[in-house]
Amino acid sequence: MKIAIVVPMAEEAEFYHQYFSSGKKEMFGSTEFEHFSVAGNDLYLGLTGIGKVQAAMNLTSLLAKEKIDLVIMTGSAGSLQKEVQRMDLVLPSEFAYHDAHNTSAGNYVEGQIPQEPARFKLDCAERDKFKDFLGKKGVAYKEGLVVTGDSFISSQAQKDEILGNFPTALCVEMEGAAFAQVAYHFNVPLIALRAISDNGDEDADNDFAAFVRKVGAQAAELIVEYLRENDF
Template sequence: MKIAIIVPMAIEAEYYRKHFHSGRKEMFGSTEFEHFSVNSNDIYLGLSGIGKVQAAMNLSSLLTEVEIDQIFMTGTAGSLNKGVKKGDLLLVSSFAYHDAHNTLAGNYVEGQIPGEPAEFKLDSKERNEFAKYLTAEKVAYKEGLVVTGDAFVGSDTQKAVITANFPSALAVEMEGAAFAQVAKHFAKPLVALRAISDNGDDNANEDFDQFAKKVGARAASLICAYLEKMS
């Protein structure tokens, strides 16, 4: 199988690089991917960059050149729910854009882009298999909606606006819905595992620097262990 692993930032890719050791580097579009072989699977590890455009552009560049079978995205997110704490793992069940406001343009709901679904649901055999793996390994995780936008959410005011529009959202980040939209159009299964690095409030900036590397490595370690068991 050919498997893509996409993360937004270098600190979120450190664990993968240390675990997989050296690999061949290849350019796809403007993005450098490292190519590894793990358990007879071809692994393409790349940094998407931060934000929706970077995420969509860099994943699309890979998918147009390589017949990828499965996409994993990992990284961090900020909590939007009192039941979601720093260090928690989220196996995302759907993504939506919290900064898409098109209800005045037609019969659209908040977060929906015209011509696209209101939510990008990640319902695939591959995601279900990964969920079974986490359960079998007794890894605690939560499932639900995560929302995406081109802003680092670091204030209670920002958080209140988002939760008013998306009361069921568990977390917020800056790339996931763009990954999901691209994966949908390329008909590729996406498995998204986000780790909570902050509470998305007035302490988020301080919390992010402290926790991002730690929780990102936790998510990455689970992906690596899973890949080593895949046939």
């Protein structure tokens, strides 16, 4: 089975190298993907870069050239809800773009790109299997809507604007919906796991710098354990 792990930032990717020995490196788009063999599976690890365009461009470059069976995206996110705290894990069930406002362009809802689904839902057997793994390990997580945009959210005013359109959104980040949109068009299942690095408020910048490595390590450890223990 061919599995791709995609992360936006070097701080989030570095921990995977603690678990995998150096493998073959190959360029797909503008991203260098490292190729490992893990538990009999071919694993492609790529640092895609930050933001929607980088995420979509580099995942598309990989999927257009390799027959990937599963995409796993990890990384950090900012909380939008009081009950979602730093170091919490979020398992997205669906993604939307919080910066897509196209309701005046036709029969579209907030967060919808014209002629695309309103939400990119991650309902697949592979995700269900990962949920079972988290449950068996006793890993606590929040599950629900995650929203994506090209801005780092660092004020209560920004949070309030997003929540006005997406009151149930658990957290906000900068790549997930783009990964999900690409996976949707290539008909490849996607598992997403975000760890909360900040509260998306005026302290977000300081909190993010302090916590991004911690939450990156947290997510990486779970993903690696999942890959090693499960038969695909």
